[in-house]
Amino acid sequence: MFRRLGDTGATLTLTVDGKEIRARIGDTVAAAMLAAGIGRFRTTPVSGAARAPYCMMGVCFDCLVTIDGIGSRQACLVPVREGMAIETQQGKREAGR
């Protein structure tokens, strides 16, 4: 859906569902995932429909992912860090997580 314009600067590595992706320092988690071609961030707890970022500014909550074990974080507001472990969320979050 997206490509990077020009110089992409220094990069770092994070994982999404165990798979490594490269990100640019200054990316938010959502931007890094979109740039890596990830088009599905979660499925809804109501119908299980696929969702991906809609607003990129912290108001729609469709980009919710699990970051380093903490669920339902807004991927569009969290800057990437080296080694970050991202998990996409499937339907209802499992109890106890």
Next chain:
Amino acid sequence: MTEAADLASSYDLVVIGGGPAGLAAAALAARAGVSTVLFDENPGVGGQIYRGITSTPITNRGVLGEDYWAGAALAAEAKASGALIVTGATVWSLDPSLQVGVAIAGRARLVQAKRVIVATGSLERPFPIPGWTLPGVMTAGAAQTALKAQGLVPKGHTVVAGAGPLLWLLAAQLLRGGAKIEAILDTAPRLNWLRAVAHLPDFALSAYWSKGLALLREVKAKAPVIRIANLEALGDDQVREVAFDGRRLPADLLLLHQGVVPNVNLAMAAGIEHRWNARQLCFEPVLDEDFGSSVPGIAVAGDGAGIAGGTAAAERGRIAAIAAMRALRPEAAVADTQAIRQKLQREEMGRAFLDWLYRPADALRQPVGETLACRCEEVTAQQVRDMARIGCEGPNQMKAFLRCGMGPCQGRLCGLTITELIAAERDSTPAEVGYYRLRPPVKPITLAELASLPIAEAERKAVER
């Protein structure tokens, strides 16, 4: 990086939001010696209009345009002013005693303010069409954010649809960035001209007249523009096509926009009185000439005070800051606001024309059938209409019946739709129907964050058994 533990327990002025209004307000107040903290939940300041202004990877200034780069001076001014600027800081509550709840890097604090300026800006109006929740359907603002902050440009089949100045600006920026736009689907009803034309003389005198015309010419030279009346996003787990007026186009990315509206959640949760603006079709706070709200000590500046654009937002922030300085330091000499008010008036001159010209069509604000009104709880327009028809009178009762507005976005993406649907079904008005009752926390915080709030010995003893 400022952490929660680094914050003082109180500040003279707390500014919430680091867009043009917040930056201008904080800079002015801090320079006058008022102890000022500015909180913004994003990784950097700038708000949406100057998103990524201190960090954007885009070096070709022409892509985003000079109006964007004007934000650099505002950001630098705020930084040099002595105000404490805390990014990554989520304000989750504000109450009439001027206590501000903020979470930073997993820890929460309550900060006492003597004055508060809410500068939480605007968000894009809901655009409830069939398929608007599909991955690959985003707002125009989302694509603009990705471009400004991360230098991301759409690839594949990209369709832009809607109405409003931002739509054309985004299209121009994407084209300059090398994106190919399959089509721009213009949803502004042709008859809008009838009401807009009376305000044309004012608009012609504003700075936006020549800028706007140049922008339209630039975009129309590079992308086909199709006037449409209805719109649908099609696909299974990702948008594949857009359908309109019996036609179809392939689409990997559909960017929607039909204007911006004040982001009211924090201001409403603080108890600030709001009213319906029938021209801009949204709720806005009731404010005095210094942008002071119905809650003593809290001002609302910027687009959160009613949509007027980024340059006006900075002027509004300055007026609110001067009012705060007068209240905090009655003995000190404070700048007169007359020159600022004149600038503000010039900025606001063309607004009525734009509001009428780009007024979104009723059918694109008041969906029917299976179209989702509430994205989070997946409540359809039909459900809301049926419930209103059998007697549900307002948004809060609607919440109890259907759960609309009770998901993670806390009504930000459905509030106006629900209000308008109830008004339409009950032959009432949005002003009478009202809006969701909003309460803190206005952003989700974890129990761990709440538990990290410092507790005084007396408070601990009060609940000990």
